[in-house]
Every structure is written in C-alpha cells, then in structure tokens.
Amino acid sequence: MAASWDRRLQRAEELAQRWPFAAEPLRFYARVVRFQANLQGALRCSVPILASGEEGFALRSASPRDHRLLLRAKFADFLELVGEVAPPQLASAAEALRSTPEELWEALWDAYWRGQALPDLEVEGPVLAFFPKAFLQPYAALLAAGLRGDGETEPLSGPGVETSPVCPLCGAAPQVSVLREEGHGAARSLLCSRCETEWRYKRVRCVACGEEESRQLVCLQATEWPHVRVSACQVCRRYIKEVDLTRDGLAVPVVDEIAAIPLDLAAGEEGYEKVEPNLIGL
Numbered sequence: 369m370a371a372s373w374d375r376r377l378q379r380a381e382e383l384a385q386r387w388p389f390a391a392e393p394l395r396f397y398a399r400v401v402r403f404q405a406n407l408q409g410a411l412r413c414s415v416p417i418l419a420s421g422e423e424g425f426a427l428r429s430a431s432p433r434d435h436r437l438l439l440r441a442k443f444a445d446f447l448e449l450v451g452e453v454a455p456p457q458l459a460s461a462a463e464a465l466r467s468t469p470e471e472l473w474e475a476l477w478d479a480y481w482r483g484q485a486l487p488d489l490e491v492e493g494p495v496l497a498f499f500p501k502a503f504l505q506p507y508a509a510l511l512a513a514g515l516r517g518d519g520e521t522e523p524l525s526g527p528g529v530e531t532s533p534v535c536p537l538c539g540a541a542p543q544v545s546v547l548r549e550e551g552h553g554a555a556r557s558l559l560c561s562r563c564e565t566e567w568r569y570k571r572v573r574c575v576a577c578g579e580e581e582s583r584q585l586v587c588l589q590a591t592e593w594p595h596v597r598v599s600a601c602q603v604c605r606r607y608i609k610e611v612d613l614t615r616d617g618l619a620v621p622v623v624d625e626i627a628a629i630p631l632d633l634a635a636g637e638e639g640y641e642k643v644e645p646n647l648i649g650l
C-alpha cells in the first residue's frame with residue numbers, strides 16, 4: 369500500500385511549491401527518499417524473501433547484521449549525504465558518526481531493529497534516532513513486503529490487529545494514521561514507521577493508550593490543511609497526525625504528514641507528545 373518512491377518525490381516537490389515554509393524540510397526529505405530508493409534497489413538482489421504467512425514479529429528473524437558488508441558501505445554513503453544536505457544539528461551528528469567505529473554502527477542498527485535503547489554514541493538521542501530509522505526503512509520495507517506477499521491492496525486485518533498500537537509485523541510505532549474511502553464512510557489504518565506495513569485500526573481509539581471514550585479524543589485542525597489533522601488523547605497526552613484520503617485523494621500520507629508542520633507546533637503548544645517523530649524530527 370505504501371506509495372512508490374517516485375510518488376513520494378513528486379508529492380514532496382508539489383507540497384514544497386505550495387507551502388514555502390515546508391520547502392526546505394521537504395527538499396531534505398526528498399534527498400533522503402532518493403537515497404532510500406537506491407538502497408532498496410541494491411538490497412533487492414541480496415535480501416531473501418521471508419516466508420509469507422508467518423505471524424508475530426517475524427521480521428526480526430532477519431537482522432541488518434546479515435547484510436553488514438553491503439550496509440556498512442551504504443551507511444558510509446548515507447552519513448556523507450546527511451553531512452552535506454541536512455540541517456546543521458543533523459549534519460554535525462552525521463560527521464560525528466563517520467568517525468565512529470563500524471561495529472558501533474551495527475550496534476546502532478541492531479538496537480533500533482529490536483526496539484531497544486540506542487547505544488551511547490555521543491550524539492543526542494532524538495538526533496541519533498534519525499540515522500537507523502531513515503537508513504533501515506527500505507530494508508525493513510523490503511522484508512515486510514515479502515512477508516505480506518507483494519502486491520497487497522488491503523491493510524492487514526485479523527484478530528487483535530484493529531486494537532494493536534504497534535505494527536503487527538515488526539512491533540514499531542505507527543508514523544501516520546490514514547483514512548480511506550470505504551462503503552459510505554472512511555476506514556482507518558495506521559502506517560508503520562519502520563516497515564511501512566499498514567494495518568487496520570479502530571476509528572475511535574487512541575493509538576498510544578487505547579482510550580476509546582470519544583470525549584477524551586480530540587482533533588486539532590487548521591483551515592489550510594483540510595485533509596490533515598492531529599488526533600490526540602487527553603488521557604495519555606500523545607498524538608498522531610491523520611491524513612484523510614477521502615478529502616484529498618492525491619495526498620501521500622507519509623509526505624503530507626511531514627509537510628503539515630504547523631500542526632505539530634500546535635500540538636506541542638497544547639502539551640501533546642507525538643507517538644513517533646517523523647524523518648524531519650517533528
């Protein structure tokens with residue numbers, strides 16, 4: 369279900385022109401997406417297809433360490449790119465990581481892959497988290513696509529799926545909530561921040577704590593963004609952004625989520641914390 373790399377690039381360019389305040393972050397994001405597309409192309413030949421139909425956190429039966437030689441070389445390229453095109457804080461973190469021993473790169477990938485605390489690499493936590501996440505997304509997405517069976521057209525569903533706050537395939541938090549037309553209404557799904565799997569999720573339910581009392585669930589919206597909103601919970605004070613494809617069928621959830629920067633600022637002002645920062649650190 370994930371949009372193709374080309375579609376993401378095209379949408380990032382469209383939105384950068386439409387919303388000048390988001391142009392710089394979107395152009396950085398586009399550089400990352402180009403890298404991700406190339407990396408996935410290089411991995412495609414060497415990553416085995418995991419048996420489809422496996423249940424649980426099967427994605428973790430593979431490990432980035434299995435492809436360390438290829439990934440080390442690519443990670444070096446990635447750090448060089450980020451050093452050149454990222455905002456200053458991220459760029460200097462990339463420089464610092466370039467002089468970190470390669471074994472520690474693997475420890476960083478591994479910790480991210482297993483959802484554990486990241487190793488102490490003298491780079492501030494939220495900044496450090498960007499590197500394994502952006503770098504391993506194409507790898508995780510490739511494994512997950514094999515696991516789901518390529519060409520899937522429906523979000524994952526099944527027992528327990530609609531109430532799962534984490535990806536049923538890999539256990540990571542959702543990046544964005546998506547509404548798609550279904551019947552006479554809209555169906556909701558969540559898009560995984562690591563492997564891009566989309567799974568069906570209850571329409572009225574907090575994505576962090578599972579609260580279903582509708583008066584505790586609030587939406588923040590701005591007139592410029594009729595198809596994107598903040599979906600927040602007053603019980604746990606967490607939020608996610610939701611992209612409504614019934615209002616804008618051309619939206620690419622992961623890209624529109626990034627572009628709607630003012631909504632993150634508004635949510636932050638209200639004291640809400642995002643369930644999962646996106647690739648531009650919001």
Ligand SMILES: [Zn+2]
Pocket residue numbers: 512535536537538539540560561562563564565
């Ligand atoms: Zn996942």
Ligand SMILES: [Zn+2]
Pocket residue numbers: 574575576577578579601602603604605606
């Ligand atoms: Zn909650």
